[in-house]
Amino acid sequence: MFVSHRLALAATLATGTLLGALTGSFALPGAATAADLLPPPPPPPVRAEPVVIGSGWYLRGDFTQTWYDHPRDDAIPDPSDPGMPPLVGLRLSSEAGYGGGIGYQINPWLRVDATIDQRGTSSFRGYSSRSVFQTGYNLEAGKVDVLTGLVNVYADIGKWYGFTPYVGAGIGFADMSMRRNYTQTTCLIDGCDGAAGTGPRDPAFRANHSVTTFAWALTAGVSYDIGAGFSLDAAYRYINLGRLRSGLDEYGGLTRVKDLAANEFRVGLRYRFADGLLPTAAQNFGN
Known part of the structure; x- marks a missing residue:
């Protein structure tokens, strides 16, 4: 028994010597300590998420078709x-126009933008008659240019299958001018104005005049996300433009109108910088 114990001890020492020779150290089995273990690898560095500033900015361009309401004298x-x-019978012709602006998406349902819109030159006319058009009448006519600048706020009402309906309101200014304005009498009977003959008389031309007024608008529309940062936009807008007048003629007369307003249909394109040229990842409530 004693001999077998001595043989086991000798075998153990021999094994330890052999392992030490192979590893460059000598240790008995089970004799390793915590100091002999490699330290754990350091944790990976924490990378801060980049802060995107101004990611909600967008540009817009619009085509506008304007139908003016009938203003009042x-x-x-x-x-x-x-x-x-x-x-009476005041009319402004319907005209096309164009515009553009820059906006910012504050959060998924609220955005603001500033827009400039120039409408085509509209033809204006109105009539008056002391005899209720029995003996003659007077025509007042001219050209009207309207440019507006508005700051608008919109509420985007969710998104369904790429479509985003919205409502909005805006305030700003209207820069309007009345040009090539004139007044002209037409006699239906001989001598209606004290001069012989019938038909139109020589017109009295009035000076050009420009005015800047307060303007406000209400909008309802829908946009469609076509990807790569682009959205198609179509909207109805009611815009109130205020008052307008011409310059004076040689007799001290002028044309003055109030309650000038318009119904407009706008279609355009928006480009959002944050989306770059990649498809937009957006929440669709409809699917």
Whole structure:
């Protein structure tokens, strides 16, 4: 028994010597300590997420078709001529226009933008008659240019299959001018204005005049996300433009109108910088 113990001890020492020779150290089995173990690898560095500043900015371009409402005569009564009737049948021709702007998406449902829109030159006309068009009438006509600048706020009402309906309101200014304005009398009977003959008389031209007024608008529309940062946009807009007048003619007369407003259909394209040229990842509530 004693001999077998000595043989086992000798075998153990021999094994330890052999392992030490192979590893460059000598240790008995089970004699390793915590100091002999390799330290754990350091944790990976924590990378801060990049902060994207201004990621909601977008540009827009729009085509506009404008249908003007019928304004009302705003002539100041002349005490020396109390019988002068107001203009009736006031009309401005429908015109196309264009515009653009820059905006910012504050959060998924709220955005703002600033827009400039220039409409085509509209033809204006209105009529008056002291005899209720029995003996003659007077025509007032000219050209009207309208440019608006608005700051708008929109509420985007969710997204369904790529479509985003929205409503909005805006305030700003309207820069309007009346050009090539004139007044002209037409006699239906001989001598209706004290001069012989019938038909149109020579026109009295009025000076050009520009005015800047307060403007406001209400909008309802829908946009469609076509990807790569682009969205198609179509909207109805009601815009109130205020008052407009011409310059004076040689007799001191002028044309004045109020309650000038328009119904507009707008279609355009928006480009959002944050989306780059990659498809937009957006939440669709409809699927």
